[in-house]
Amino acid sequence: MSTQPQGNLEIRSLTTLEQFERCVVLQLEVWGYSDGDLIPRRVFLVAQRIGGQVLGAFDGETIVGFAMALPGYRDGHPYLHSHMLAVLPEYRNAGLGRRLKLAQRDDAIARGFDLMEWTFDPLEIKNAHLNIARLGAISRRYKADFYGPSSSPLQGGLPTDRLYAEWWLRSPRVMGALRGEAQPIEVIERVTVPQTIYQWKQDPEQRDLAKQAQASNRAALESAFDRGLVVVGYERDAKGNGSFLLGPWNDAEQGAWSSGKTK
Numbered sequence: 001m002s003t004q005p006q007g008n009l010e011i012r013s014l015t016t017l018e019q020f021e022r023c024v025v026l027q028l029e030v031w032g033y034s035d036g037d038l039i040p041r042r043v044f045l046v047a048q049r050i051g052g053q054v055l056g057a058f059d060g061e062t063i064v065g066f067a068m069a070l071p072g073y074r075d076g077h078p079y080l081h082s083h084m085l086a087v088l089p090e091y092r093n094a095g096l097g098r099r100l101k102l103a104q105r106d107d108a109i110a111r112g113f114d115l116m117e118w119t120f121d122p123l124e125i126k127n128a129h130l131n132i133a134r135l136g137a138i139s140r141r142y143k144a145d146f147y148g149p150s151s152s153p154l155q156g157g158l159p160t161d162r163l164y165a166e167w168w169l170r171s172p173r174v175m176g177a178l179r180g181e182a183q184p185i186e187v188i189e190r191v192t193v194p195q196t197i198y199q200w201k202q203d204p205e206q207r208d209l210a211k212q213a214q215a216s217n218r219a220a221l222e223s224a225f226d227r228g229l230v231v232v233g234y235e236r237d238a239k240g241n242g243s244f245l246l247g248p249w250n251d252a253e254q255g256a257w258s259s260g261k262t263k
């Protein structure tokens with residue numbers, strides 16, 4: 001649990017080079033990237049200037065977390081691709097990550113966007129819970145080894161497989177999830193990530209187990225997506241294992257995009 005009180009943390013747009021430099025430092029602290037993987041301050045500046053987003057969480061004058069998004073375009077529609085979300089370890093698990101996403105959503109809606117997307121590691125149970133269960137995102141696209149090799153110790157030397165999260169900002173599903181309501185879903189298949197995954201990734205002697213779990217979940221998710229199923233829910237059990245819940249998705253929730261073309 002967080003040791004920090006969250007009530008007086010403020011979320012604001014970042015605009016200065018000094019603030020963008022702080023995001024670079026936070027990237028180092030959160031992901032431990034080497035130079036080649038690090039997003040430099042100029043890219044934060046560009047994101048902020050060309051219709052993306054750079055939002056910071058302030059504890060007093062100190063930025064303790066940030067979210068960064070770039071504008072994207074597909075199938076005739078503009079959308080936002082959220083590339084990074086980071087909260088310093090001592091501020092985690094007290095709702096700050098969720099608050100940063102909600103601030104991104106408010107800003108996106110105010111500027112007329114219907115969709116925000118990002119990618120996440122399907123082996124990260126915490127992130128999947130936040131994205132699917134708490135924020136109401138869905139997933140139906142899997143990209144094996146999305147970034148190629150990663151220098152972040154969080155990746156544990158595994159291929160950088162990613163699921164796309166689609167956040168249909170004004171959909172009934174998202175609005176229900178944000179109100180904390182259970183979503184009415186039909187579950188046809190489940191794909192489970194064991195909670196031992198974190199330990200397997202970090203221990204070189206057990207890393208093969210993590211690789212096997214990643215490969216079998218990749219096959220299961222890709223097969224489900226090929227058959228038109230969509231991740232519409234996420235469940236954690238008492239032991240901390242996480243399960244993707246796959247079922248049908250109603251395209252009508254996509255508003256002006258309801259042509260099914262997002263796949």
Ligand SMILES: CC(C)(COP(=O)(O)OP(=O)(O)OC[C@H]1O[C@@H](n2cnc3c(N)ncnc32)[C@H](O)[C@@H]1OP(=O)(O)O)[C@@H](O)C(=O)NCCC(=O)NCCS
Nearest residue numbers: 084085086087091092093094095096097098125126129130
């Ligand atoms: C992902 C991240 C930004 C989340 O920030 P945060 O402030 O901790 O997020 P929140 O507190 O809003 O939400 C975390 C949720 O995960 C839950 N959680 C915490 N540990 C968990 C675990 N091991 N397994 C499952 N769920 C877990 C929390 O209980 C909370 O859910 P709840 O609101 O239902 O109680 C932060 O953990 C982080 O910076 N991680 C490293 C970088 C990263 O992975 N970024 C995202 C991909 S770009």
